[in-house]
Amino acid sequence: EAGVVQSPRYKIIEKKQPVAFWCNPISGHNTLYWYLQNLGQGPELLIRYENEEAVDDSQLPKDRFSAERLKGVDSTLKIQPAELGDSAVYLCASSKQGNNEQFFGPGTRLTVL
């Protein structure tokens, strides 16, 4: 069974540029999560989807961050414009139901110059 797939694995951009990350969850997992992980810290939730509905986006900085999961399968997280402080690892995770075990992808390491 394939795990959670994320792309790209690494991204380097200049500040004020837009960037997008893609995630494909494990087949059959209807819950999808985007996390932000700063160096030396644990992941922090940005947004959680149940199928195509964003059920918790309270920690998503909506002035510059957006996300979508149009068909309830794969998802895209976008930052526009990127700031220096956005440099971090962006992790995607999925689970079968909202309260079950979460499985993580390898993450996208973003560097904003």
Next chain:
Amino acid sequence: KQEVTQIPAALSVPEGENLVLNCSFTDSAIYNLQWFRQDPGKGLTSLLLIQSSQREQTSGRLNASLDKSSGRSTLYIAASQPGDSATYLCAVRPRANNLFFGTGTRLTVIP
């Protein structure tokens, strides 16, 4: 807000030693607790999931315990190996909410 603390932040042990990693959380009203492993530059690998009604879970050389009333969990690693070197993260799920992570314990097993 749920706060999760992991002690120690870093730990070095010689190969073959048994060790315990600690996790504490402030709100005992949790649905479950999950232990993860993270290798440098990689994502998180789920190790063990303990439901709130359970006291412990075991997988191979790993044993995780949960004392919900005192807000504590431990991860016991038996007969440590160099391949166990990684950062270990504890995460709790409050009821109907999302995972709250600790900052992790960085483990180094010295051959």
